Amino acid sequence: MKIELMRSVPLFAGLSPEEEERVAQVMQPQQHPQGASLFKQGEPCDALLMVQSGYVRLLGENNITLATLGAGSVLSEAEFLRGLNHTTSAVTASEVALLSLKDEALRSVIKQAPEIGLKLSSYFGEQIAQMEEYLVERLADTSVLGDLPRNVLRTLARRLRPRQVQAGEALYEAGQHPQGLFLVESGSLVAAGETDQAPERMVQSGELLGVLSLLTNKPHALTVRAAAPSLVWVLSTGDFYRLGSEHPILRRTLGRRVRSRLSQADQTQAIIRLAQSPIFAKMTPDHLRAIAERLVLQHVPAGEPVYRRGEAGDALYLVDAGEVEIAAENPAGVVEELDRVQPGGFFGEMSLLTGRNRTDNAIATRDTNLWVLYKADLDELVGMDPNIGAILNQVVAARLAAQDESIDEQRYRRFPLLANLSGHDLREVVRHLHPTRFRAGEQIFRAGTPGDALFFIERGQVRIQPLSGGHGWVLREGELFGERSVLTNQLRGQSAFAETEVDLLVIGREDLEALMMRLPTLSLSLSRLLSQQLEQPGAPAPQFAAEGAQQQAAIPPAPTLSAQRRRAAAYRQPVEPVESSGGLGAWFAGLSTGAKLRLALLIVLLIYLIAVAAPYAVRTLFAGPTVASNTQVTAAGISTNVRGAVSPGENAVAAMPAQGESQLVALANPGAQPTATYTPYPTNTPLPTATPTVTPTPTDTPVPTATPTFTPVPPTPVPVVVQQEPEPEAQAAAVAPALPPRAWDGRLDALGVGVVDAPVSSGQPYWRLIEAKWENEQEAGGKHHIYVEVLDESGKRIVGQPVTVFWPGGSDTGVTEDKNPPDYAYNYPMYKAGNSYNVKIEGLPSDVVQGMGLGTPEQRFYTIHTTFKLIFQRTIAP
Incomplete structure (x- = not known):
């Protein structure tokens, strides 16, 4: 009776008598009275029902009758074979006799006889869900994929499609580009090499083929041909790349397990x-x-x-x-x-x-x-x-000798500090140098931080920015910086930024001090270097720093400052006293060229003070209010410049109390000679007029009335003095202006990246995305991260704020850190391509950035290293 009913159902028409018997054995008869509910819409479809006798009514939304089915009908066939929930409800219209084929029962039959599942899939037009467990077991039995998690194997099994290969037909040929991943189910396949001399081998059932060609994107090195009708499961190239993006462990596992000889x-x-x-x-x-x-x-x-x-x-x-x-x-x-x-x-x-x-x-x-x-x-x-x-022994001996005995001296002797060292001393110094690279715009160190290292510029350019906020200067290859704060144990007076991408050689303070104790030549070279700097009044950089010296040379020397910033004089060899003879002329003739120039400058300065500055001081003394006012403004300007050179919260110098203003001024430019508190040079300022204030120009503004209370008047084109108070709605509009537009990289649209705005009401705080930027492979410089910055209402970085990156099936939450600019406060490495990652900020309603991943607009599903840079700000909704 069961087999007769099965033969009337098209789904089972292709089964052999033995296969029909296997399926019939696991079917269970059921009896239901009139009005009984068989299943409801939305419930899991876990059984295939065939009507033996009676009638069943299918119901849609609001219990609307869709159809009435009689004997020989099959209920929920598509939902059962696809593993979906019921899309309709079913109740009996009379007494009904059914045959039920449970999902677990069919899976067990297919596991014992997979050809049944293949025939059912062939009729249905796609792989049935009940084949999934069988394919998972087949994949797990392979030596290559056996260690993958079950969820990855299950996802892989759902994408496999059967392919029949006839005798003599090639599955793929040598030199052909990869067409997919192949799992051999049954039959007889032969693999042959590119040449006739290469031996052939039989391909075993359950073997994976074409893996390395897919991973490396190289043509096949072998030809695989069917010696008899065969069945293989195929994972297409597109599905493989998508799965590799969703589950990076798939590509990692295959890369570790699959290798072959070169073509x-x-x-x-x-x-x-x-x-x-x-x-x-x-x-x-x-x-x-x-x-x-x-x-x-x-x-x-x-x-x-x-x-x-x-x-x-x-x-x-x-x-x-x-x-x-x-x-x-x-x-x-x-x-x-x-x-x-x-x-x-x-x-x-x-x-x-x-x-x-x-x-x-x-x-x-x-x-x-x-x-x-x-x-x-x-x-x-x-x-x-x-x-x-x-030959290899000779190579090894030569390489080891080169490592132990020699270095590229020309690479290091271009630095003046190392130019005169002996070969032995130079090797000692080189062993303590550590190469470091900074990207263009990155900060190397901040003003006000301890000087813990000396820097040699091997490639690129570095900009030195004084704390005083004045013009900086650029150092180039072969120059060094950071030496003064290292040797004097004082805080740095300048900030250093990478003007271009720069390669530095860095030596720490402790290593430098230890080397100076052991290598007198190094100490002498460093002393000479500092002496050269001291002999150049106002020079911010060493003698060989051409650009910095030229920029600073234009600034006249200033008087000396307090002893707090005074440096020790450069070391000079003691000389024996000689008896003076010849008077003032002989003394002047014995001076060095530099001393003569300094003396001449001193005389010019005295003449200037007596002839120009003193008369001007006497004249301005009698204009007391004006002088006092100018002095106050100047002092305030100095304070503002000093404090403005360092952003609040970025280093300790910006947080110094007001009484330490002189210390800030002293730290502003350690590259200059010690100077007193800055006083601007006098200029030809016009004498103040006798009128204390500027007389306003008469206008047509009407004079206010003497009435103490406001009396509304009809609106006229002439403005009045007393204005009416705005209505509460107008005040609210003034308090809550429209938000500025979001800075959005247009390339994000081509990548499929979008933003879901936070669902907030007026006056509610939330995290707003204010900037989003994408960097391609060249701009990212090999990085593959999502960078996130989180700011408060005033634009200051928030440290410790949770950030969540989430994707289908997982998420990761980290916190922002206090990193040196321009580094973002949080980053997350991407390994998936396509629209895989989403980002939001925790704690408040947040805008959500969706659809980020590796790849480019042209190659969305390729693991090309790119980066995303996002900035969120805590904002009050208008």
């Missing part, structure tokens, strides 16, 4: 690159070919480590595509970037050749393809041909 085209390229490398340059073509044949293609996703410090050095890596960052931790515990290896470069060779553990970290900054030479393969080659070992 013929890649082997040819590898031979050329090996011949150009200093390690293999002396090897014969046969040696290079043998090495290229043993290279292995490996894919490393963006953000994944190639190796870490302390691991065994068991491989050498050549970069085929992508980029790898080499970084190490300095003695202070800060990770510093040592190098970025681009396509054509190589790394990891010394650990491979010497057998030492890794001393640095290698991390892929973008999706990267590597050619790997493993130690086992290299040892095999050396065993086959001892000449390879002899």
